[in-house]
Amino acid sequence: MSDWNDFLASATATATEIQGAEDFSAAEQTFENTFLMLLPQGILSITGPDAAKFLQGQVTCDVRELADNKSLLGAQCNIKGRMLLCFRALQSNNEQILLRVHQGLVSHGLASLGKYIVFSKAKLADATPDYICLGIAGPNAAQVVKDVFAVEIGTDSDWQAAENHKIIRIDEQRFECWLAATEAEKVWQQLKGQTTCTHHNLWTLLNIRAGVGDITPETYETFTPQAINFQLINGINFRKGCYTGQEIVARLHYRGTLKRHMYRFEFSKNNAPLPLPGTSLLNADGKVVGEVILAASKNTSSGELLASVVDDERVAIYLANNPEKLSLLSLPYAIPTPNEAD
Numbered sequence: 001m002s003d004w005n006d007f008l009a010s011a012t013a014t015a016t017e018i019q020g021a022e023d024f025s026a027a028e029q030t031f032e033n034t035f036l037m038l039l040p041q042g043i044l045s046i047t048g049p050d051a052a053k054f055l056q057g058q059v060t061c062d063v064r065e066l067a068d069n070k071s072l073l074g075a076q077c078n079i080k081g082r083m084l085l086c087f088r089a090l091q092s093n094n095e096q097i098l099l100r101v102h103q104g105l106v107s108h109g110l111a112s113l114g115k116y117i118v119f120s121k122a123k124l125a126d127a128t129p130d131y132i133c134l135g136i137a138g139p140n141a142a143q144v145v146k147d148v149f150a151v152e153i154g155t156d157s158d159w160q161a162a163e164n165h166k167i168i169r170i171d172e173q174r175f176e177c178w179l180a181a182t183e184a185e186k187v188w189q190q191l192k193g194q195t196t197c198t199h200h201n202l203w204t205l206l207n208i209r210a211g212v213g214d215i216t217p218e219t220y221e222t223f224t225p226q227a228i229n230f231q232l233i234n235g236i237n238f239r240k241g242c243y244t245g246q247e248i249v250a251r252l253h254y255r256g257t258l259k260r261h262m263y264r265f266e267f268s269k270n271n272a273p274l275p276l277p278g279t280s281l282l283n284a285d286g287k288v289v290g291e292v293i294l295a296a297s298k299n300t301s302s303g304e305l306l307a308s309v310v311d312d313e314r315v316a317i318y319l320a321n322n323p324e325k326l327s328l329l330s331l332p333y334a335i336p337t338p339n340e341a342d
């Protein structure tokens with residue numbers, strides 16, 4: 001990783017160049033320009049002949065589906081079915097699986113997975129220093145990926161290797177790039193020639209619009225996978241068999257009636273900081289009826305957020321100390337609720 005660190009320390013690598021200016025106009029320009037973002041993500045690696053077998057018994061997704069260059073969303077839960085991590089996984093070779101997780105939960109992941117892996121022929125490691133995670137978003141994203149990495153990926157969630165880099169298609173206008181850190185500076189220079197650098201706020205905003213939540217240090221062990229709609233975005237396989245927390249997750253699916261889901265809202269910023277994950281949402285009577293999952297700025301005066309909310313309360317909900325009601329926005333998938341008319 002020394003090349004990338006040297007680049008960060010060099011006079012030519014300014015904070016704005018690497019992290020991107022917090023340019024709220026980027027949200028409105030997404031359909032016109034193609035943007036490059038440094039993402040605050042970490043990478044965990046599980047390596048060894050039992051890597052897939054071990055992970056299969058720990059997570060909500062079916063690890064066997066990682067074959068043929070597929071990536072998967074998934075989660076690790078505690079025994080009460082509460083999420084410890086959510087991740088995107090890919091199988092880099094027959095004996096290695098990589099998990100992209102929130103940067104602030106790498107140590108938690110090492111601890112929560114590490115206490116079980118001692119019984120397997122596999123090793124768990126923090127591979128974050130080995131990779132630089134970038135996001136490319138915009139109408140020319142696929143062409144940029146083709147020009148720089150010489151790969152074409154035609155299906156969402158598929159990935160391809162480009163030398164030592166991992167390139168994942170999120171959708172037709174978004175790609176995640178896990179760059180080998182020793183070669184990242186060279187690739188960065190190539191990418192920034194065809195893109196506009198911006199803050200990762202834009203990536204969060206696009207995740208919000210796609211209805212893809214995340215677990216952060218603030219929401220560790222707070223939500224079940226269903227509370228952030230993982231059952232609606234292929235983050236849970238209900239036929240795969242046992243894993244830690246599976247009994248609770250399956251019971252909610254087969255026997256329970258879900259009374260809360262994750263919804264997307266617009267809010268007025270009123271010169272206040274963005275609400276942190278885990279921030280309480282209130283109904284008109286001041287009762288807590290939901291919690292923020294992710295929030296991002298849309299422009300200087302408004303933002304968007306994902307929140308896990310009691311279904312019946314979703315049409316009249318507020319941030320504390322903000323008198324303006326949140327505006328309920330659509331998601332790209334349907335949410336089954338008790339009252340479909342709202």
